[in-house]
Every structure is written in structure tokens, then in C-alpha cells.
Amino acid sequence: MFYPAILTVIALLVTVACHANVVPRWFQVFAGHEPATAVVDPRLIATSDALRTWGLFDAAVVVGGVFAFKQMLKKPGVSLMPGMPGCYAYLCWAD
DSSP: OHHHHHHHHHHHHHHHHIIIIIHHHHHHHHTTOSSOOOSHHHHHHHHHHHHHHHHHHHHHHHHHHHHHHHHHHTSTTEEOOTTSTTEETTEEEOO
């Protein structure tokens, strides 16, 4: 279970790095060319700009969420056992 998690994290880091660094350079190369850019291109650039602007904040929110979730799982009566009474999706708690 450890290997798929590491593989997923690395894939996400590579995707974020490409989105933050490669996409803006790619758009600068093709910015002056005709015909006008497709509908996807401005959205891709907007996503890239948002990632460059808010990336650290987003990362802090994700890390904080993971930390809060781990702390919640340490409470007595909370578990990740599906199929038990009191479960919602995969999160379970004792009444």
C-alpha cells in the first residue's frame, strides 16, 4: 500500500510542476500565432496562474486537512471501517 501512495504523490508533484512552469512558457511561444487559441488554452493558463498564485496556500490547506483528519481518527469511537452501523461512506463513529 505504500508504493501506490508514493507513486501517486510523485505523479501529482510532476503534474503540478508542469502546470506551474511548462504551461506558461508554452503559451508564450504560441501567443502570437493565428488562429486564435482554442477554448481550452485560456482555461489551462488560468488554472496555471491560479496554481502559481495560490499553490502554497492550497498545499498548506491539504496538509492541514490531512493533519486534522489524522487527529480525528485518533479519537475513541472513530474508525475507517465500512459496512458498520454509524458509517457514512468510509468514516465511522460510535454513537
